[in-house]
Amino acid sequence: MTKRVVVTGVGLVTPLGCRVEDVWQSLCAGKSGIRSITDGPLSVFRTKVAGFCDDFVAEDYVSVKDTHKLDRFTLFALASAIDAVRASGLDFSKEDPFRCGVITGCGVGGLGEITRQQDRLRTMGPGKISPYTIPKIMANAGPGQIAIRYGLHGPTYSIATACASANSAMSESFRAIRLGEADVVITGGTESAVTELGLAGFCSMRALSERPVPPEEASSPFDAKRDGFVIGEGAGILVFEELQHAKKRGAPILGEVLGYGATTDASHITQPDADGVYPAEAMRAALRCASLAPEELDYINLHGTATKLGDLAETSAIKRALGDHAYKIPMSSTKSHIGHLLGGSGGPEAIFSLLTMRDGIAPPTINLTEPDPQCDLDYVPLKAREISARRVMSNSFGFGGHNVCVIFGKFQ
Amino acid sequence: MSSQEVQEKVIGIIADQLGVDAKTITRDTDIANDLGADSLDFAELMIVFEEKFDIDIVEEDAQNITTVGQVIDNIEKQLKTK
Secondary structure (H helix, E strand, C coil): CCCCEEEEEEEEEECCECCHHHHHHHHHCCCCCCEECCCCHHHHCCCCEEECCCCCCHHHCCCHHHHHHCCHHHHHHHHHHHHHHHHHCCCHHHCCHHHEEEEEECCCCCHHHHHHHHHHHHHHCHHHCCCCHHHHHCCCHHHHHHHHHHCCCCCEEEECECECHHHHHHHHHHHHHHCCCCCEEEEEEEECCCCHHHHHHHHHCCCECCCCCCHHHCCCCCECCCCCECEECEEEEEEEEEHHHHHHCCCCCCEEEEEEEEEECCCCCCCCCCCCHHHHHHHHHHHHHCCCCHHHCCEEECCCCCCHHHHHHHHHHHHHHHHHHHHCCCEECCHHHHCECHHHCHHHHHHHHHHHHHHCEECCECCCCCECCCCCCCCCECCCEECCCCEEEEEEEECCCEEEEEEEECCC | CCHHHHHHHHHHHHHHHHCCCHHHCCCCCECCCCCCCCHHHHHHHHHHHHHHHCCCCCHHHHHHCCEHHHHHHHHHHHHHHC
16 A cells, blocks of 8 residues: 655755745746846856856855855755755654655756865865865765754765756655655655856856846746746755645645655756657656646646757657646746756745645746747746646656656645 | 964854854863764864964874863874974
8 A cells, every 4th residue: 555645845956046935926926036146256258147046045054054054055955954844844853754755856966065074185285175075065965964963863865866856856756655654755846056167067057047038037938038947945845744644733824735746857968858758758757657637737847948949858758748738737837937956956846836726826837038949948037927726746857867846726 | 372362263163164153162062962063074173273382282182172271282282392
């Protein structure tokens, strides 16, 4: 007998702020968290905009000592987890610690710290390398630190499937609870790669938007003028919990995890297949896992990064997977507001999907003023819309060819 | 730099690095036992001292340091011979 999995708490750190309800209000109001990169070492690149979590204050969550020892991506994850656990009402001192774990996603880890220490190595020599370097940069620092914070001894690991990492982590967390291996799994994703090396690498690939437009207009998924994604930083963490466990303690239930699907392009390491064959299979697999027909899906939070090919591929994939229903279902890309948080992106996007169901509001895809004729689905352009959403899907696709879709349902 | 200045600077660095109140730190404070520094915290502290005072703390000396006073003495000794 498989178990049911519900979401009992969420927390996030995004370029639109760090408080879930405030960020959600901003999204629905069509606000952007993207700003220009005005000076300093990040200003030398072709792209001039990014989504920074300027409102984030690490000391609100951790000790001063920890601010030295943890990289920004770990601080994001820890802060989001603290908010999520608080919202869930969980008191881990009353839980069996071996039944509680942490499975989160992260694309690269401490990219900023890698560069800082590499610079020190070259200029000052090996004796000046911080002993914190390795525990700070490792991609699994996030779940490790969250487990330490709460004394959790169940399965804990980090998953790296680039920009699909958070969705992969949620899929594995869902499985662990569904199969009875854990009662609670803290999941989601985090990333802080808006650093010199991160910007340099993505710019060199010509993956980022370079158009000289006001920063808040730069991220424009599915628009004819789109020219690449806007990079962002942040995290989104969710508490997944076994239904009976949640009920027994009277937990707040934000929604149910119904299923997931994962496939791999296996064609090119970064370039998506324009026909969307493999992401379509991931969507189909997610529907099968959730025992849903395509018509039963009410909303999609899109991967929608605003690369030329990626948006086309996702559009094709949705048509393949949903058939006629593709033209009837509202969908939006919240990357138009906060940019692309890479391995972290699926975390906030899952939270937004749950809030879409809770409030019956689809946040808009902003900056979609001149639709690409080849992208002809209902992306909820410019203005939020009231919808009736009982089942929603969140898509994430990553370099490496990873396609991971997660479906949430209204709890009933 | 006077002895007093060295002491204040050392205590300030320790307080910032380990997130403790500077007023609780004296020459007799044991960095590991009283302030909870683990081996990595200790190694990081030595690197920060080296940078802030522009000195080199040799490995053998560092291994024998346990208290704040020993740090101050080591740094003063090196600043005199610079």
